[in-house]
Amino acid sequence: MRQMPLPLTRDLVLIGGGHTHALVLRKWAMNPLPGARLTLINPGPTAPYSGMLPGFVAGHYSRDQLDIDLVRLAHSANARLIIGSATGIDPDSSTIQIDTHPPVGFDICSVDVGITSDMPALPGFTDHAVPAKPLGPFAAKWDAFRNGGGPASVAIIGGGVAGVELAMAMSHALQKRNRPATIHLIDNATALSALPTKSAHALRKAMTAQNVTLHEQTAITHLSANTIHLQDGTTIKADFITGAAGARPYPWLADTGLKTQDGFLTVNDHLQTSDPRLFAVGDCAHMTHAPRPKAGVYAVRQAPVLTHNLVSSLSGGPLKAYIPQKDYLKLISLGKKSALGDRFGLTFTGPWVWDWKDRIDRKFMWQFNDLPKMPAPALPYPRAKGVTQAMGPKPLCGGCGAKLGRDALSNALATLKPAQRTDITPLPGDDAALLHTGGARQVFTTDHLRSFWSDPAVMARIATHHALGDIWAMGADPQAATLSITLPRLSDPLAQRTLTEILTAVQTILQDAGADIVGGHSTLGDELTIGLAVTGLCDRDPITLNGAKPGNALILTKPIGTGVIMAALMSGKARGADVAGALDAMQHGQKTAAGLLRDAAQAMTDLTGFGIAGHTQNICTASGLSASLILDAIPLLPGALDLSESGQHSSLYANNRAGFSHIPDTPQTRLLFDPQTGGGLLAAVPADAAEHLVKTLRQNGHPHSAIIGHLHAGPVGQVSIT
Incomplete structure (x- = not known):
């Protein structure tokens, strides 16, 4: 019997991506604690390094050089990253409130949110x-x-x-x-x-x-x-x-009920607050045992002690004391590439001091670029023939990148017998079925996603919008949904926390769409998967794939590139800001777009696993037409083209590319075969209405909407590019 993964039994939450927590994450990546689930909460996908800020302001460093990429760092540490700002901690319920996310539970927590130099007391x-x-x-x-x-x-x-x-x-x-x-x-x-x-x-x-x-x-x-x-x-x-004066703590820290001094969380020599489950480090903490000025050097040197004490608190070991040095080397930038040094009463200046400071800063930042990588386990030997080929050259993607290939799917579906019930209208090629119940027309669909992001609430939002796409694409109004959820092996408290986050996220989106959760099923397995079966009501004939007309314009409501960006995340090649942009796009619902397109669309689908070329071909095949896509008009997510140029692609790419040998192979054309998760709507509309529709879409929350091609008579199912 194969060894099941160890269950996760304790939640460790790091609030803030400050210098100390960044170093903790790197150390965790090299030696994680089995059974602990690590979460990082930060307002953005990156965290700027304060030591290089004067150099950035002066123009010596680029903006990218200033930032620690928390997405890559969290991925290396197998930690979930929640992009949002903590707004409160409730020690009584062991929960953390976040502005973008359902509350998150913790067993052990550390705070490293820095300070603000905002001056609300100064009018204006x-x-x-x-x-x-x-x-x-x-x-x-x-x-x-x-x-x-x-x-x-x-x-x-x-x-x-x-x-x-x-x-x-x-x-x-x-x-x-x-x-x-x-x-x-x-x-x-x-x-x-x-x-x-x-x-x-x-x-x-x-x-x-x-x-x-x-x-x-x-x-x-x-x-x-x-x-x-x-x-x-x-x-x-x-x-x-x-x-740059009046540095102060964030006001919400004083509302936690923890002991503070002037609003800063007080900590003992173990870096614990008045609640021993909660630690605080960096500028937001006041060390009662050894008060010191706010300086990054203390935050950096707290990291080994904090890492040890967090692991010990989770596993039941002894804690270490942090004893800060009495003085530290101050290296102060002088604007140009010169600096002043100060320590023990000595003062020294010159370009060589800048060079020294520059080497220290670059060395600190380099450790977050040169991240540890876990080696892939060796394949067993002997093994059955074909295992290597079936695994492919890269790990299996999540989301729609994990879908079955088109040929295997269509060949399997071809073995099914025709529907036997008279209250079901067959819709060949469409993702939803049309049911007739007591005079009402109801569309019914199901979708299921394998996780590609470690935050269950984000995956729940993406899966819900993804499943609703089929309902919106057919011009229906969402009605009800059942859920099918597989959680990784967790203790009961962690399973309850995770399921609560998922259900809260799903219900919020469904109720905004006018639908409700009516049931579901949950189980434990190797990894997180979330699926929804959704019904929708039609007060008119549904919009299907087979209604397009020659001369129709093709409108796309979202940029593409989610597949290549998330595949690059798995290999550690994606920029954190680009990953955050892709996640935002996948969580952007299509309710408004569907309402604006409903009356004009003659055929419509949501863009998912087969990519823009495959879904355009589906419309063409069902409608007996061909299509020409305007390559430069197709909106792209930031980073998608750069990653394609560097050779990144989804594990489903080769399947999607098959059958399109007439389309030349360039970094830009490869994105036509990029599988999308939670993609936009692809609508065939009368050409004379297209520009007005795009303008209206852009004015109503879909700024990347574009006319990306046209349909015309020709070889059925042929897709070409111009």
Whole structure:
């Protein structure tokens, strides 16, 4: 008997993708704890590294170089990544509230959410300034500003080290772009007061050389558009205003019921909060046993101790103490490729200090690019003939990439006898059946997805939208659904948590569509799969594949590329931002699009496993037509073409490609055979109505809608490209 996978029995949840948690994930990837399910919650698919922020602001690093790719990191650690912001922790119910997701349960939890430099107490700041933290939104807004043209004026509120670094970096960046720049640095007390006198003097001299105007002992009353109003009645004009002072914890931390100091979670020498199941690290934590300033060096050095203590808490082992060093090396960027170093009262500056800092920063980031890979288990020997060929050259994809090939499916369906009931209308080639019940017309369909993303709630949303696609494509209104769910082997508490997340996600989408869950079946197995059988009611003849007319335009409501992006995720080749974009697209429902297309569509289908070429061919075959696709008009998900050019493709690609040898093989044409999960609607509409429909679709939540081709008389089922 083969060994079943070990059941998952404990939930470890990391809130925030800060430096400490990033290192924990990397260590976990090399040595995971059997039986523990690891979850990371973060607002985005990446986390910026604060050490390289001044270099990015100055233009020495690209935006991509600034970011830790949490999607690749979580995938390497076999952790589920929930893209959303935690909004609360309830220790009594052991749950975490998230703005984009059903509540998540935990047994052990760690918080590493950093801090914010937002200044809500300063009137007008929220509306007219950009806080320097969190780093992600700040970096994006600065990138857009510095790439503008003409003279520029910038103001930074806060004369600490962070504000000084930003001021000089901004000055250097604008000078490099030959933009006349005015840089103001404003502090209500004495700037750089936390540094030794010698280092503070060196930084003041460097600011003067970079034409930064320093305003000290200067109180601000309020902000208005492009204006800072001072207490003495004067004003400072600035096109870009940021705040690097008043770093504060996120307000929701104080609402958890955990002990805090000035809003920061207090932790002991084991990095535990007042609830021993909850840990906190990085800038959001206050170490009561050894208070220290907020600095990334402490977060980095907390990682080995936190990893040990999380594993010990889950497995019943002893905890280690974290003892921070009393002083640390400060390397401060001077805008250009020069830096200042400070430690133990010594001050040193020059390009060599920048080179030193650059090597340290690049080494830190490199470890998240060079991720550990688990070797694939060797095939047994001896083995039956054909095993290697059946497995194929790459792992089986999930979602629609795991569908049976077209030939095998159609050949198997051909062995079925015709329907024997008179209340069933055969619809050859369509994915839903038409039933007649007491005078009502009802469409009935089923769909099932093998998981390709480790978050059950996201997979539930995708599976639900995917199954509803068949109902929307036939012009019906969703009515009821039953679920078929296979969970991986879990303890009862984890199974209940997981099933609750899935049911909550499914019910939310179904009820928005006007339908309800009416039953289902659940079981345990090797991996997560989610399926739905859905009914819909038609108050008119259903829209089928066989109603298209010569001259019809083909409209597609979503970009394509989910298959290649998720296949690249499995091999560690996809960018996290591109994966997040694909997931968003798959969770974008088609209710509005279906309503707009219903009256005009003469044939319609949802784009799924056979790719755009295969589904276009299905319409052509059923309607006795041929089609020409406009290759450059087909909308693509970000990253899809780059991945295709690099040789990435879904495990279903070869099956979808068969039979289209007349279409040339290029990176762009390969995407015609990319299997889609939760894809858009493909509708054949009268040509004279197509442009208006596309405009209306784009104005109503489907911005990528496009006319991608036309149908015409010709060899039945032939699909060509122009």
